[in-house]
Amino acid sequence: MPYRLSRLGYIEVRVLDLDDALQHYVNVLGLIVTGREGRRAYLKGWDEKHAYSLILTESDTLGMERMAFRTVSPEDLEYYKDRLKKLNVPFATIESDYKRGEAIRAETPSGHTVELYYTMEYTGNVLPDVNPPPWPMDLKGIGVPRLDHCLVTAADPTKTIRWFENVLELRPSEYVLNGSGDPIAAWLWQRPAPHDVAVVPGPDAKFHHCAFAVETPEQVFRACDILAMTKTKIDYGPSRHGITRGTTVYFFDPFGNRNETFGVHSAYQLDPDHKPICWTEDALGQGVFYYEREIIESFLSVVT
Template sequence: MSVMRLGYVHTRVTDLAESLKHYHETLGMQVVAEEPGKVFLKAWDEYDHHSVVLEEGGVGLVKLGYKVERSADLEDYEKRAQQFGVLTERMSKGDNLAVGDGVRLVLPSDHVVELYADVEQTGTATGVLNPEAWPRDLVGVGVPRIDHTLITAEDPVAVERFFSEVLDFRASERVVTEPGEDGDLLGSWMFCSNTPHDIAFIKGPNGKLHHFAYQLADWSEILRAGDLFAMDDVSVDVGPTRHGITRGTTIYFFDPSGNRNEVFAGGYMTFPDFPTITWTADELAKGIFYIGRELNERFTSVLT
């Protein structure tokens, strides 16, 4: 039984047409379906039907979807979540376009997470028979896949416990006020696959999105993305630079509605026996932005 990966991010935007310019023309995602007030997109190296849903009407996160290994796992996760004490609800095939039955959970931070096993697979742009390295018709950055999200929580300890005890995630890195048992948890980076993090959360208001991220191959692609952001007048928050936490390279930027995105490359691999790395609050700036070692006010205060 396992949660395999982040499957989709469903977010609100103020202007659907303007947002499509960003997610399609700049980032290179492809529109796969439309409903009234909604657009479904996928990146070129993703097999499932979609990975991002844009819904017109405001800003911020609607919900996150995580794909589990087997349909039989859903009942077990549902029971665990109920024992933990969070709200659960069954979702049926068709509640989400192209997604099968699942379980909807409300985290201690008020975020909505959906677990599912079955989803329509439409394949990648290069296919599975003698595929090329990448498609020749990439648009903009040409992001290959979504990677992770970072949310905020009034009680990071409760959210960390939920992901650990209910969903079997492990913490790769943590930020605490001070070492030892007396230190308060300020943030946690957790994984279910072999990446540095499949979700992260920091102390802040419940229900808010800090960012969601796309994986790129390496530092040169991060720099190329930065060039394209300049060409398209994308509002850049921080970067290009490197993280201390996760060791990845990064640029943070905003979509036209103010939702923060990230392109992320590198980092280390994780395994079930990966030891948790600890950072203390006095070194947080270095942990987040290893080179500059400074946190701007916008990075910690702008949430959607």
């Protein structure tokens, strides 16, 4: 299958107070503010090459406003316009947005807003283009290099998983299957990585977490130290997932949106013909939290 979606390009997250949110996302996570307009701030990790990967929007409610995938080429955006028309999937064309060109916007069966775009202002990362060092020395907090993925909940997860597979042509790296063999949770991607988006059972249109990359298990422990030093509420971790093998810590922003640092995962990219790894429902606990083998209550019940 051709490769048409390069990555989860950005997400928009609603927060109750923009200044308090920036204190967390800049000083704890270490994201860099690249723009601010009215009730919105635009941020990115130090190794990201485009204008932003996270929009924080001041609102009366929490959760994720939208997720957006960047296409590999302008032609791929046209391909998806044609594909959605052929499949009778309703979509809107959005002419432009902050430092971004045209996008198309559709809704998943679970009520999540998904955009596809190609053009966004290219900024390069924060390192020089010539003879760069491996990382910048002046990072704040955890100093995450990039947005990795988001995870959303769906009342009929199988239907939403099939939508991502059939409409956007995302592929599963891993599935949780019910007794009938239908996926009730999936980790989905098109680029060879563990996932750009994951879908699990839960209420429609809700946001479970957004994850930022870290490169080593030591960096996960360092992230935990920083979370503790800044009195940031940790939900779970440090630990390892069975699904994706990723190392993890989950924590909350000042309002209750869940964040994760995630890294050191399976190397699916070495095998482009990778077939999905399957987990049975009775092994779900170990799939999610490999060491405890059962899922803590807050992880199941807290969504925004």
